[in-house]
Amino acid sequence: EVQLVQSGAQVKKPGKSLKISCQGSGYTFTNYWIGWVRQMPGKGLEWMGIIYPGDSETRYSPSFHGQVTISADKSISTAYLQWSSLKASDTAIYYCARLGGGFKTMGSDDAFDVWGQGTMVTVSS
Amino acid sequence: DIQMTQSPSSLSASVGDRVTITCRASQSITTWLAWYQQKPGKAPNLLIYKASRLQSGVPSRFSGSGSGTEFTLTISSLQPDDFATYYCQQYDTYSGTFGQGTKLEIK
Secondary structure, X not given: OOEEEEOOOEEEXXXXXXXXXXXXXXXXXXXXXXXXXXXXXXXOEEEEEEEEOOOOEEEEOOOOEOOEEEEEEHHHOEEEEEEOOOOHHHOEEEEXXXXXXXXXXXXXXXXXXXXOOOEEEEEOO | OOOEEEEOOEEEEOOOOOEEEEEEXXXXXXXXXXXXXXXXXXXXEEEEEXXXXXXXXOOOOEEEEEEOOEEEXXXXXXXXXXXXXXXXXXXXXXXXXXXXXXXXXXX
């Protein structure tokens, strides 16, 4: 079974750093882009960025570029989303999801076909 | 950035109704358009990709159409399990943008 399993909920103070994870299984992790999506409380979905684990090429939304870092460790089939200095406005659920195409060159099959269960991040003093 | 505008933002309908949700892109995305369903407390679920291709396991009452800048999601006969929030998403050229969502409620 293809699945993405995310790390557990986090509660952090403003200014702290954080790294959350997303482990893939049931498929060749290096062949599929992985993306991160933010959902703030009661709000819609926001596309943050994607990474190709095969070579760690990364693309960011302009809204999130410089605010977060996306990385991957292909040896353990895991993608990461990290912050160096959290803000209260980072409070949200963060989902990882796989792009379904299976190639580095993106195509029309590259919708998010498999999703992780989400990681709730709460930033509060 | 490509902007996606969904309409309506909310919709009340009854079991058995035919429902259509529209998504408009700020520039042409050919058919690089997906539709997702999200229920409270759950991750989104892919329904349609490439504008009109039904994801495996999704009931055939869901269908998608359109190309360029105008797209629609149609549910032919609403079932109780379909009351949820629906999002469109463009995934053109190594980026992605979601619509603001359409909340489908029971009338």
